[in-house]
Amino acid sequence: MKSMKDQKIKGLKIYNTLTGTKEGFTPIHEDYVGMYVCGPTLYSEPHMGNMRTFINFDLVYRYLIYLGYKVKYVRNITDAGHITNSAGEQEDSIGKAARLEQLQPLEIVYKYNVRFQNLQKIYNLLPPTIEPTATGHIQEQIEIIEKIMENGFAYEVNGSVYFDVQTYKKSFNYGELSGRKVEELENETRDLNAQSEKRFFADFALWKKANQNDMQIWRSPWGDGNPGWHIECTAMSTKYLGETFDIHGGGLDLKFPHHEDEIAQSCGSSGKAPAKFWMHANMLNVNGKKMSKSLGNFFLPQEIVEGATDLFDKAYAPNVLRFFMMQSHYRSTLDLTQDALNASEKGMARLTESIETLDQITFADKSSFDVKAIVESFYDAMNDDFNAPILIAGLFDAVKKINLIKDGKESISQKDQKLLLEEMKGFVLDVLGLTLDGNQKDNRLNPVMDLVLELRQQARANKDWATSDLIRDGLKNAGISVKDGKDNTSWQ
Numbered sequence: 055m056k057s058m059k060d061q062k063i064k065g066l067k068i069y070n071t072l073t074g075t076k077e078g079f080t081p082i083h084e085d086y087v088g089m090y091v092c093g094p095t096l097y098s099e100p101h102m103g104n105m106r107t108f109i110n111f112d113l114v115y116r117y118l119i120y121l122g123y124k125v126k127y128v129r130n131i132t133d134a135g136h137i138t139n140s141a142g143e144q145e146d147s148i149g150k151a152a153r154l155e156q157l158q159p160l161e162i163v164y165k166y167n168v169r170f171q172n173l174q175k176i177y178n179l180l181p182p183t184i185e186p187t188a189t190g191h192i193q194e195q196i197e198i199i200e201k202i203m204e205n206g207f208a209y210e211v212n213g214s215v216y217f218d219v220q221t222y223k224k225s226f227n228y229g230e231l232s233g234r235k236v237e238e239l240e241n242e243t244r245d246l247n248a249q250s251e252k253r254f255f256a257d258f259a260l261w262k263k264a265n266q267n268d269m270q271i272w273r274s275p276w277g278d279g280n281p282g283w284h285i286e287c288t289a290m291s292t293k294y295l296g297e298t299f300d301i302h303g304g305g306l307d308l309k310f311p312h313h314e315d316e317i318a319q320s321c322g323s324s325g326k327a328p329a330k331f332w333m334h335a336n337m338l339n340v341n342g343k344k345m346s347k348s349l350g351n352f353f354l355p356q357e358i359v360e361g362a363t364d365l366f367d368k369a370y371a372p373n374v375l376r377f378f379m380m381q382s383h384y385r386s387t388l389d390l391t392q393d394a395l396n397a398s399e400k401g402m403a404r405l406t407e408s409i410e411t412l413d414q415i416t417f418a419d420k421s422s423f424d425v426k427a428i429v430e431s432f433y434d435a436m437n438d439d440f441n442a443p444i445l446i447a448g449l450f451d452a453v454k455k456i457n458l459i460k461d462g463k464e465s466i467s468q469k470d471q472k473l474l475l476e477e478m479k480g481f482v483l484d485v486l487g488l489t490l491d492g493n494q495k496d497n498r499l500n501p502v503m504d505l506v507l508e509l510r511q512q513a514r515a516n517k518d519w520a521t522s523d524l525i526r527d528g529l530k531n532a533g534i535s536v537k538d539g540k541d542n543t544s545w546q
Contacts, residue, residue, distance in 0.1 A: 058429065058430070058433065059120075059121055059122055059433075060122075062121065062430075062433040062434075062437060063121045063122060063123075065078075065433070065434070065437045066078070066079040066121065066436075066437045067079060067437060067438060067439055068301070068331050068333065068439055068440075069333070069385060069439045070330075070331045070332060070333075071231060071309065071332040071333065071334050072230065072231055072331070072332045076438075076439055077331070079300075079331070081123070081300050082298065082299065082300055082330065085122070085123060085124060086123065086124050086125075086126070087118050087123045087124070087125045087126070087300050087301065088125075088126050088128075088295040088296065088299035088300045088301070089111075089114070089115065089118075089125060089126070089127050089128070089295075089299070089300060089301040089302075089303065090128045090129070090130075090287070090290075090291040090294075090295055090299060090301070090302050090303070090328075090329070091108075091111045091127070091128075091129045091182075091302075091303040091304060092129075092130065092287060092303070092304035092305070092308055092312070092313075093108075093129040093130045093131050093132065093185070094131060094132065094166075094170050095132040095147060095148075096131060096132065096133050096148065096162065096163045096166040096167050096170070097147040097148045097150070097151040097162060097166065098151065098166060099166055099169050099170070099173075099354055099355075099356075100170060100173065100354075100355065101345065101352060101353070101354055101355070102338055102340075102345065102353060102354065102355050102358070102390070103305075103337060103338040103345050104305070105173065105177060105355045106335065106338045106379055106388065107304065107305040107335040108129075108174075108177075108179060109177060109179065109376060109379050109487075110335040110379070110384040111129075111303050111333075111335065112179045112180055112487060113380065113384070113440060113442060113485070113486065113487065114301075114303070114333070114384075114440055115127050115180060115182075116180060116484060116485050116486075116487055117436050117440060117485050119484075120480065120481075120484050120485050125183070126183045126184070126294070126295065127180075127182040127183045127184075128182060128183065128184045128185075128186065128290065128291065128294045128295060129182040129184075129185055130185070130186055130187070130188065130286065130287060130290050131167065131185060131186070131187045131188070132188050132283075132286065133148065133159075133163040133167075133187050133188050133189050134148065134159075134187075134188040134189045134192070134270050134280060134281065134286070146267070146268055146269065146270065146280070148162055148163065148269075148270065149267065149268060149269035149270060152269055153269070158269070159269050159270050163189075169356075172356075173355050173356065176355070176356070176359060176372045177355065177372050177375070177376055178372065178373075178376065178487050178488075178489065179487070180487070184294050186290045186293075186294065188281070188286040188290075189270075191286065191289050191290050191293065192272050192281065194289040194290070194292075194293055195281045195285045195286055195288075195289040196261075196274050196275070196281075197289075198285060198288055198289050198292070198319065198323050199215055199260045199261055199285060200275065201322075201323040201324070202217065202260065202319060202322040202323045203215065205322055205323065205325075206218075206221060207221055207222050207318075207322035208260055208322070209253065210276050211251045211252075212251060212263060213263030213264075213276050213277035213278075213279060214251060214259060214261060214262050214263045214276070214279065215259070215260045215261040215276055216251070216252055216253070216257040216258065216259055216260065217257055217258050217259075217260055217315070217318060217319065217322065218253065218254070218257060219236065219254055219256040219257050219258075219318070220253070220254045220257075222318055222321075222322055223236065225321075226318070226321045226322075228256075228314070228318055229314065230314075230317070231309060231310070231313055231314050231317055231332060232309050232310035232311075232313075232314050234310055234314070236256050239255075239256055258282065258284065258311065258315055259282035260281070260282050260284075260285050260319070261274055261276055261279055261280075261281055261282060261285075262279050262280055262281075262282060263276070263277060263278070263279045264277075264278040264279045264280065268280060283312065284311070284312055284315040284316055284319060285319060287312070287316050288316050288319040288320055288323070288328065291316075291328060291329075292320070292324075292328070297320065297324045297326045297328070298326050298327060298328060298329070298330070299328065299329055299330070300329065300330055300331060301329060301330070301331045301332075301333060302316075302328060302329035302331070302332050302333070303332075303333040303334070303335070304333075304334060304335070305334065305335055305337075306334045306335060306336050306337060307337070308334070309332075309334055313332065316328060333384075334385070335384045335385070336384065336385050336386055336387050336388070337387055337388075338387075338388050338390060339387055339388065339389045339390065340352075340353075340365065340389070340390045340391075341365070341389070341390070341391055342389055342391075351365060353365055355375075358370055358375065359371065359372050359375070361531055361532070365392075366392050366395065367392070367531075368530055368531055368532075369531065369532065370395050370399065371399075373402060373488055373489055374395060374398050374399045374402055375395070375398075376486070376487060376488060377398050377401065377402045377486070377488055378390070378394060378395055378398035380442040380443070380445075380446060380486050381398065381442070381443050381446055382442075382443060383439075383440075383441055383442065383443055384440060384442070385439075401450075402488070404450075404453060405449060405450070405453060405482065406490050406491075408452070408453040408456045408457065409475070409478055409479060409482065409490060410490075411456055411457075411460055412456050412459075412471065412474060412475050412478065413475060415456070415459055415460070415466065415471060417466065417467060417468040417471060418465035418466060418467060419467065420465070420467050421465060421466045421467045421470045422464045422465045422466075423455055423464055423466075425466065425470035425473055425474050426470075426473070428448065428451060428452050428455070428474065429473060429474065429477045431448040431451070432445055432448050432449070432477060432481050435447075435448055436481075436485065442486065445481060445485075445486070446486075449478065449481065449482065452474060452478060503534075503545055506525060506529070507536070507543050507545065509525065510522050510525040510526065510536075510543070511543065513525070529545070
């Protein structure tokens with residue numbers, strides 16, 4: 055309902071990593087929101103932890119749209135540049151993957167971009183307004199590096215350009231986002247390649263001179279080479295959103311050094327901080343431990359929906375995965391377990407069924423409970439820093455009321471029924487990004503399942519328990535549960 059949205063739009067508060075507090079959100083330009091989120095690096099397929107970040111910012115994007123904002127959502131694709139690896143070194147990750155797979159860098163980029171775009175569809179992510187690539191903006195990166203150098207915050211050595219942190223600190227606060235103090239970082243810094251080129255250990259590369267192992271090389275005023283990791287986001291966010299925009303987001307692991315260095319680059323080139331609000335999505339754990347290949351709890355987003363991971367004994371619909379992720383706040387860690395997924399599967403089915411029930415309910419002259427208060431609780435939850443778990447709790451409060459109406463213990467008027475149905479569908483479909491048919495039977499499966507269950511029934515009648523169990527277990531692995539009742543067998 056438009057009037058409620060108009061009222062609630064002013065109550066949105068967002069946790070700002072930069073200040074460590076929740077702040078009332080007012081966009082720079084009325085009714086318009088500029089949002090930049092760091093996207094995938096295309097040397098491999100995103101893992102499930104990456105997808106959690108993208109799903110969380112899809113939630114943010116969806117709710118801003120639902121409130122009525124016109125949102126320009128920019129999410130980059132990293133297809134070039136030196137990336138900081140786990141050891142703190144900068145390496146050409148795409149070139150490394152290309153050599154391992156004996157492909158050209160653009161083949162690697164195309165291969166994994168196709169997979170990423172497919173994952174967006176599978177997990178029902180709205181496409182960003184703009185999805186720019188690093189390779190498409192080399193000139194913009196060079197121009198910003200030149201501005202930083204003109205302002206005295208960068209220097210060139212042997213064809214490489216480094217950001218001058220010590221000079222920058224005289225005018226700006228390096229470490230303001232992460233809370234890291236430069237003096238404390240020195241003990242963490244390894245004796246890395248090219249460290250001797252730098253004037254100061256914390257200086258970072260804006261442009262790297264090409265070496266014989268690089269598979270992607272561009273010309274620049276400083277010679278042939280390729281950009282550092284951080285400069286691409288500064289170039290693309292500035293080009294599409296301006297020197298200062300509303301929201302910058304990404305995974306918690308990007309807060310330092312990537313986002314810290316983005317702030318330094320923006321201030322060093324334009325004198326302005328890039329974003330008013332910085333948002334960071336937390337990590338994903340699996341069975342109580344951080345997702346890691348070495349721990350054996352690592353899996354890809356495609357594998358879980360295909361039932362191709364040994365961590366779980368069945369496949370789960372993307373709808374269930376998305377619903378599961380919404381039950382933890384984006385700033386909280388999330389532990390992925392089979393029990394939690396099974397509970398989400400049942401919860402999603404209950405929610406879907408209740409909306410269908412509400413759509414067919416018998417009206418009364420007046421409602422026996424405060425429908426408007428329930429609907430307001432949906433907005434209040436999301437206005438509190440996009441608190442999806444509290445929203446879901448509110449939705450299930452509505453589910454309880456709907457079940458009581460169905461049992462004749464509560465009543466609802468036609469006007470309130472329309473309001474509740476509209477807002478429940480709005481928050482489930484448009485905000486949470488779920489689909490109501492995700493747990494429902496596909497009508498095309500009905501004749502197939504009738505045949506399969508008939509064959510299973512014949513096996514049971516012949517006391518061929520091995521065949522009966524084989525059919526049941528095969529269906530279970532495909533995400534279809536079979537229940538044997540006293541008079542018949544049902545499936546879901």
